[in-house]
Amino acid sequence: DLPHVQGNVKFKDLVFEYEPGRPALNRINLDVTAGQSIALVGHTGSGKSTIMNLLCRFYDPNEGVVEVDGHDIRQVTIHSLRSQIGVVLQDTFIFSGTIRDNIRFGRLNATDDEIEQVAKAVHAHDFIAKLPNGYDTEVQERGNVLSMGQRQLISFARALLANPRVLILDEATASIDTDTELKIQEALKTLLAGRTSFIVAHRLSTIRNADKIVVLDHGRMMEIGNHDELMKE
Ligand code: ATP
Numbered sequence: 001d002l003p004h005v006q007g008n009v010k011f012k013d014l015v016f017e018y019e020p021g022r023p024a025l026n027r028i029n030l031d032v033t034a035g036q037s038i039a040l041v042g043h044t045g046s047g048k049s050t051i052m053n054l055l056c057r058f059y060d061p062n063e064g065v066v067e068v069d070g071h072d073i074r075q076v077t078i079h080s081l082r083s084q085i086g087v088v089l090q091d092t093f094i095f096s097g098t099i100r101d102n103i104r105f106g107r108l109n110a111t112d113d114e115i116e117q118v119a120k121a122v123h124a125h126d127f128i129a130k131l132p133n134g135y136d137t138e139v140q141e142r143g144n145v146l147s148m149g150q151r152q153l154i155s156f157a158r159a160l161l162a163n164p165r166v167l168i169l170d171e172a173t174a175s176i177d178t179d180t181e182l183k184i185q186e187a188l189k190t191l192l193a194g195r196t197s198f199i200v201a202h203r204l205s206t207i208r209n210a211d212k213i214v215v216l217d218h219g220r221m222m223e224i225g226n227h228d229e230l231m232k233e
């Protein structure tokens with residue numbers, strides 16, 4: 001098993017091909033210290049999701065290694081790895097059930113109080129409290145009780161409750177009203193605090209706040225630096 005990690009992540013000389021002869025990742029080297037926030041940017045097909053797929057071990061690299069706290073992730077159980085990596089996908093996953101169950105998401109020992117606390121922390125509590133049945137309001141997977149922005153906030157609450165050391169977040173591109181957008185930005189800060197994060201970033205604010213920006217281009221890593229450093233060049 002992977003012991004409880006701090007969240008140092010290292011990609012060493014990664015090469016990965018979905019199809020022989022067409023590398024989706026080509027010599028990726030990246031050293032991330034626990035607590036850092038990494039923004040991944042690049043055109044469609046540049047390899048952003050592929051890097052995250054390898055970190056979650058949906059695939060293994062053809063060459064190179066991914067390490068978490070110095071452990072080659074191929075040497076630990078997938079369960080112990082994934083239990084410490086949280087994933088918030090762009091197409092936010094809401095299932096049919098109550099809001100409470102959606103935030104709890106399998107963490108059966110989470111109390112109502114804890115659920116309310118995380119909802120408050122990500123600014124989701126106010127709109128939830130205004131729903132007809134509050135936290136017990138039933139939502140549908142494809143229903144329209146929740147706006148896209150509200151779905152995001154629910155998924156942030158869920159991730160905060162799970163409290164993983166490493167968080168992968170594929171930022172939604174859906175247009176969101178200004179008010180909710182501000183809440184999401186605030187919520188993101190709370191969610192990222194104290195953990196290592198990889199964000200497939202679409203918001204300029206997210207890129208600005210990142211410790212490192214990784215630009216991918218046809219599977220190669222082009223630049224590294226934070227926003228201020230890049231602006232100087
Ligand atoms: P987007 O911004 O559209 O999400 P991305 O940067 O996440 O793009 P990837 O999904 O990592 O890009 O794709 C990198 C390359 O790998 C692309 O050439 C893509 O066509 C290819 N690819 C991705 N997934 C698969 C797959 N399951 N099978 C075969 N090729 C794939």
Ligand code: MG
Nearest residue numbers: 048049050200
């Ligand atoms: Mg992608």
